[in-house]
Structure formats: structure tokens, C-alpha cells
Amino acid sequence: MTHQKNIVTAGVPLAQAKKALIMIHGRGASAQDIISLAGYLNVGDYALLAPQASGHTWYPYSFMAPVAQNEPGLSSAIEVINSIVDDVLKAGIPASNIYFMGFSQGACLTLEYVTRHAQPYGGVVAFTGGLIGAELNLANYHGDFGGSPVFIGSSDPDMHVPVTRVRESEAVIKKMGADITVKIYPGMGHTVSQDEVETANRLVFK
Template identity: 25%
Template structure:
């Protein structure tokens, strides 16, 4: 199955009610799959929210350089531990195109871009930010957890008019050994400097997600949903 010439990724879907009026596309991290964040829904979703569709796509299988070329689900190859050279640009752009195709499918299903959220953890968060910069038709919001902006030195050139209308929730663990906390903080500052409305949270945790973070994210979603 394809959308605009791009093959649609397989995904797990969960709907919180009939005829969902909002969608959330949630991108997992390196080596995981779409099932990784399905278990948080009972803690995240609130009773007063409108019906929503959560889409958890599976990243493609690809060889990952820092894992000695082992094949795993990854949104892009990780070539180096240094963040500045970590992500391969071609892989990032391929994943941005695949995620855009999933967004377009939600729009075709009757949910406008203004009611679609794009969220991601770690690698998935990097793709969320990279895709968000390129959205001339803004989404309802972006969520980047324990992540960073890939290709930050060239990212400014990718920023299009309209993209900064998307509110951004970011969260990071102060003890993260995979994506250093400073990288998340610097990314939040970079996005703010370009005009994004950024809500940034820090937690005493490693490269993971905690209950307090889910509650804070729920508050942020509630505010966005209330704004309509």
C-alpha cells in the first residue's frame, strides 16, 4: 500500500472511541517497534478527551553502523556516537517522507492536519523534529522525548514558513547516557530561537520514560485539545 508514491509503513492502531476526531502518530526508538509505547495509553489518555486514534508505526529494518552493521528497526543509520555526525541524512529524509505519508493518510481519513499530533522517542523524536521543520501546513503539535535535532548545522535551511505554529513538548532525563541531557536542552533552545513555542521538562531518569513525564505530557495534550 502506498501514499503519494511512498510505501506506507505497517503500524499498530488504537482508537479511544468511535469516529476519532484527532490522531497521534507515535514513533518508537532504535531497535524497538510500534508496540513499544502502546502500554502507556492507559496512563496517558484522559476520560474527558475526545475520541482519538493512536498510530504506532514500525520503522523499516536497516543495518546500523554502531551495532556492527546488525539489522534492526531504525529510522536512520547511526554512523557515530558523536551527535553532530550520528544520523545519516538520506535515512532521515526517507523516514520523514514515510511519516508524511502516514500524516496524509490520516488527512484522507477525515482528520485535518490541525488535529494531528506527531510524537517520538529518541530516534523517533529526531524524525518528529526533522519532519516538523518541514511542515508548511502545521500539525496540532509535536512531541520529542529524550531526543535531539539531527543535522542541526543544516536544519535552519529546512525550516519552512508555517512550521513554527506547531507547539512543541520536549522532555529529557538528566542521567541519559544515550542522548545527553545537554543535547535535548540545546535542541529546545534552538527551536525556541527559531520561533517555536517549546515546553521543556527534565526528569531524574536515564534514557527512558517516567510516570511524571506521562502526566506532564497529558496536561500538555489536554491544553492543545481544549484549544481545539
């Protein structure tokens, strides 16, 4: 499974925007679905860019499966995000004004991408996600977030994302210089809550 660069855009046109938000949808969902979340976020002056996964899934198995089982989908997905980041940089928006947001599988992919390419970003929001792999391969993670705000919200329990992996991811990302906030919601279920949206707006989309 590989992905084409198929991007849905909304918000301010990239050529005119000063900030950009890259939005990564979850398994079985679409770019249009994740863009609809923007209506709840303080991103009215951002360019919004949401790639569409082939077959509506970024990689075939759980994010906790051995990475090799999720290839070539995972590497292809990371390459698509990297290409979007390049487009945003070429449009004159610096990395410090690039933001990322994902839900579920998209949140896992978001965290994996930014931690492999850590630098001072505008901010990162992961609604229910963690870093990818049966075991975390720390050799994959490079750079320094330079105080970038990162927010992860997740349910305890969550049917797809164990809290232990959320906490493990938090430790890695914090060590790499992010200003990370994690909120675990008892019994929230596999969804995005109003409190998560408000927290994302307060900490990241200021």
C-alpha cells in the first residue's frame, strides 16, 4: 500500500497564509472528515491541508504492530506529510508557523512524523495517539522541538491506544524538548471531547 499526494485544502489559500495546519485523518475516515474539525479550533487564519490515505487507511495493522508489518504504507504516509511540509516551507511559511493535528491512526502518524523530524513547530495536537511500533525505535527520532507545544488527549481505556504507550510517547517527546501536555480522560471512548478541543485551543492554537 502506497499513498498518492491527494490533498484537500480549506481555510486561507497557502500563498496568502501566515500559518498552516496539516490535518491527518484516522482509519476508515477521510480528509474531508478531519477538515470539518477545524470549525471547532482557533484556526480561522490558517491554511488547512489534509492528505487523503489510499483506501482510507495509512497503514494496515495496529500502530502497536511491528513496523515492518505496516510497511510500505507507513513510510509512504510519512513521505506524503514530508512533501506537504516542503510545500508549506516553499510558500514562505516557516516551520515555527506549521501546526499538525491528527485523530486516532492520524494522531499516531502525526506524532511519528514530528518526532522523526523534530524542530520548533507552531504546535502539535494528537487526539488519541502514540508513537508507532511494537517497541519504540529511538534511533528513528531526531532533532529538538525547541519548546514546541504538544498536546495529547486520550481515553482510559481506549480500544486502540493503550495509556502506557501514550505515556511512553510523552517521555520521548518531552526529552526532545517539547512543551508537552497529556490529558487522560477516564471512560471517554474513542472520540474527540469538548475538553480536548478547548485544551488544544488554549495550548496550541493560541
